[in-house]
Amino acid sequence: MPSDHKDEGFAGTLRNLHLTDIIQMCCLSVTTLGIRVMKDEKEGEIIIRDGDIVHSQVGNITGEEAFYTIMCWKSGNFESIDVDPSSPKTIQRHYQFLIMEAARRMDEKDESREVGTREEKLRVMIVDDSSVMSRILTATFTAEGDIDVVGVARNGEEALEMIDAVKPDLITLDMNMPVMDGKSALKHIMIKTPCPVVIMSNVGSATQNTVMKFLELGAVDFMSKPVKNESILIQQEMIVKRLHRAAKGRINLFRRTQPPPVVPQDKKKAIGNVGFDSLVVVNAGAGAHSYVIHLLADICKEIDSGLIALQTLPPQLVHSLPDYYNQRCSYQVESVEERTKLVSNTCFLMSNGVPVNVETGAEGYFLLPGKSMNSITSNNDQFLTDLAEHYHGEIFMLLLSGAEIGQLEGLKRIRENSGTIIIQERDTCMIRDPLDIVSKEKMVDMEVKVNEMASLLKKMIQSSGD
Structure with missing residues (x-):
């Protein structure tokens, strides 16, 4: 936007800064800013107005696809540009979704970060006594289309009866449940049908001793249950990513451990x-x-x-x-x-x-x-x-x-x-x-x-x- 105060503000150089970080800061601070991005002979622009990403263009491409194209450039230069108040609004989605989708596309393009690919969706079984939480977890896991929830059990006993039928690649397990709690269920799973298990529980209800006991018994990872707030989409992205990583756990290498002795x-x-x-x-x-x-x-x-x-x-x-x-x-x-x-x-x-x-x-x-x-x-x-x-x-x-x-x-x-x-x-x-x-x-x-x-x-x- 034209200004009468051309000499106000700062100019300088910041190295090793990710474009994602600049965009997130602008959106979180409800800033209006235009960014011109240059990569070799290519040039594009991203327009942020009042904290929303409203427009992007690369050559003849506009809107979301232009934004994702720019965000997938591995390096380059950028500079701020004036924002025309009458510039078109070609992007409708929330900035958190746009940034997460750009990150997903970057990961797909970066072959150095891919160690093999799955032809089939990840098969996950949820074990949680809360039907509400099970629905939330199901929605979270399946949102990106690469996970199938193949079974939902309300306690450890139901889970053990279900495992052979649904054959999950990974199990998410709550700690505190009636009939058979998570600890007993985990012991049986590791003996009967070894499978990567991720403990998902509210941190407030989990003491460090309890969590460490689950990890010593064979759980691959521990994650907090999702919390409904402004970062729910980012939580979803991270949970799905970690489930995929945990599913690669080679359970045959697990060795039950005991904590080191207490130091006097x-x-x-x-x-x-x-x-x-x-x-x-x-x-x-x-x-x-x-x-x-x-x-x-x-x-x-x-x-x-x-x-x-x-x-x-x-x-x-x-x-x-x-x-x-x-x-x-x-x-x-x-x-x-x-x-x-x-x-x-x-x-x-x-x-x-x-x-x-x-x-x-x-x-x-x-x-x-x-x-x-x-x-x-x-x-x-x-x-x-x-x-x-x-x-x-x-x-x-x-x-x-x-x-x-x-x-x-x-x-x-x-x-x-x-x-x-x-x-x-x-x-x-x-x-x-x-x-x-x-x-x-x-x-x-x-x-x-x-x-x-x-x-x-x-x-x-x-x-x-x-």
């Missing part, structure tokens, strides 16, 4: 200081939740360093885990819920559902969490990029089964800054796809068994200090 108080290490030369970042996803505590306990025992654990678990659950982890780790364990100083001999727990920035100050390094969110893009890319830019010591990145790798930008920055990427031996992973992608991009320095990682780190840190 006199064996706990004193909290370290802000000046430390090495930082270990553990990234664990579906299929790794049951044994990540063993790895953290081993690391705390073997070395003195900074330690961050990223997990694909709901933020509310991660915030409750320190009580459970503190009993079994010789480090102090904290969840990052506010501006937190990064010190050695302390394990900081973080959820992939919360964006976290890194800040450097006179007193050291600080972790700054944002609001909990269900983003369609991984928060790991932004966090790891920030970490690589601010932390000046040696970074050791450990990737376990089902790790959230985003678009690989964060991992690339870690490598560029001389960081080391170590992945779990893929033949031992319940869900190996993300690690296959990292390996295919030739970003892996070492591939080892999980129970060998702590001793390997100890040797590497000692040799770098000599």
